[in-house]
Amino acid sequence: MKYLGSYLLLYNADSYRIAKWDKKSKAYILESELDVESEIWEAIDNSLLSNFLERIIKSLVEHLASENGITIGTLNDEEEVVFTYNRFPMYVSIQKKHAQFFDVFLDFVKFLGDYEDDFDLFELFKRFQDAELFTALQEMNVEALIQSMKSIMAVENL
Amino acid sequence: MDSGCSRFYLYELKDDGTYYLIDAMSFRDARDWYTDSKRIIMYMFENLFQATFETVDKKPFLVRYNTVLFYTIPDEYGEWILSMKKFLVSLVDRKQFRPSDAPDLSKLKLFKVMQLLEKKKYFTLVRDKKYYEASEVLKEIMSVEAI
Numbered sequence: 001m002k003y004l005g006s007y008l009l010l011y012n013a014d015s016y017r018i019a020k021w022d023k024k025s026k027a028y029i030l031e032s033e034l035d036v037e038s039e040i041w042e043a044i045d046n047s048l049l050s051n052f053l054e055r056i057i058k059s060l061v062e063h064l065a066s067e068n069g070i071t072i073g074t075l076n077d078e079e080e081v082v083f084t085y086n087r088f089p090m091y092v093s094i095q096k097k098h099a100q101f102f103d104v105f106l107d108f109v110k111f112l113g114d115y116e117d118d119f120d121l122f123e124l125f126k127r128f129q130d131a132e133l134f135t136a137l138q139e140m141n142v143e144a145l146i147q148s149m150k151s152i153m154a155v156e157n158l
Numbered sequence: 159m160d161s162g163c164s165r166f167y168l169y170e171l172k173d174d175g176t177y178y179l180i181d182a183m184s185f186r187d188a189r190d191w192y193t194d195s196k197r198i199i200m201y202m203f204e205n206l207f208q209a210t211f212e213t214v215d216k217k218p219f220l221v222r223y224n225t226v227l228f229y230t231i232p233d234e235y236g237e238w239i240l241s242m243k244k245f246l247v248s249l250v251d252r253k254q255f256r257p258s259d260a261p262d263l264s265k266l267k268l269f270k271v272m273q274l275l276e277k278k279k280y281f282t283l284v285r286d287k288k289y290y291e292a293s294e295v296l297k298e299i300m301s302v303e304a305i
Contacts, residue, residue, distance in 0.1 A: 048201035055195055055268060121209050122285035125202075129281045134272035 005093030007031075009102070011061055018094075018102045031099065034106055043113040053109055056137065060101070063140040064092045101142050108149040127152050166207075168239055183243050191250045195268045199249060202272075203242055206284055210235075214287075238289035241296040248300055261300045274299050 003021060008028055010017040014036040019028035034040075036054055044050045115124075128134060131151045136144035165184040169177040185204040192200055216229040248263040249271065250256050256264075263271075275281065278299070283292040 046205075048198065048205055051194075051198045051201060055198060059269070121205050122281065125206075125281035126285055129276045129279065132276065134269060134276040138267075138269040138273040 004091065007094045007096060007099045008091045009061065009064060009094045009098065010091045016057060016061070016102070018099050020099070032103055032106060034102070034109070039106075040109055043109070044116055046116055049112055049116070053112070057105065059137065060098075060140070060142075061092065064094055064098060097142050097146070101146050104146050104149050108153060111153045127155060166239065168236060170236070181240055181243055183246075188246065191247075191252065191255045193251055196249060196251070196271075198268060199271055200246065203246060207239070207242065210284065210287075210289075232289075234290040234293070238284075238293045241293040245296040245300060261303070263300065263303050266303060274303070 003026075006021050008019045008021075010019060016034045016036075018031045018033075020031050021027075022029045034057065036057070040053050041050050044053070131148040132144070133148040133152065136148045165182070165186070167182045168180050170180045172178050185200065185207070189197055189200050214231060214235050216231045216235075218227070218229055244260055245263075247256050248260045249266060251264045256262065266274075275295070278295040280292060280295050283289075283295065
């Protein structure tokens, strides 16, 4: 298999996968996977949270693609991005910190799904605010995003 | 104001002793104004509005007139609703939904809007029922970003 970088983020029909290059077998091994439909939309009833989480992962992929000089979409109705890179799956070569982000993001999705039962909107927004999650997203600062999500999850009683 | 089916109508008592309609909004209809990304902002404000409406110090005024409930609400809560409406329509991408007196913030992206609210501690203000201060934050963002 051709070496494209230590980590790859693959996208295919609302599924995101992280694959790591294995030197021995000279192949990419699947590390983690997120299916937007089942793990976000079906797991979280609140549409605000579902929309928001989906937007985070889409934005990250768009950001990574632009960083790598890859045009992954054509703009449709200004915001809708249709992923059409190199047929399927679309892949982006990423760094270790991006793979770490993906793992933390998976935990974050699960955390919000569990937390939703005792949903307190004010406290949740305030935690997002205090953890400067929105600023980290605006700047697409992956390290800050990881820290932000971890600090939100670290609070036991939101 | 009255509230039902995610719609609100805001009336103001004038000097002649009559309530006049000064603004109205349907969150359900307004969702269609926005692109996929910005619809999150609409959901966010709708959730905030519904959650605050449950707790605001309101008094029933006329109960169940034409299937809607009427309430009197504190002035600063009314002002927050007006600011919220103007802020939301200022973010609409399509010009035909934006009144001429609303600033044009349509170029602002989703996370940028949230970041601006975050920096001004907007969610803390709303949670703490500081509606006047929350209104001022929205007005400030509109005035600065619109220039």
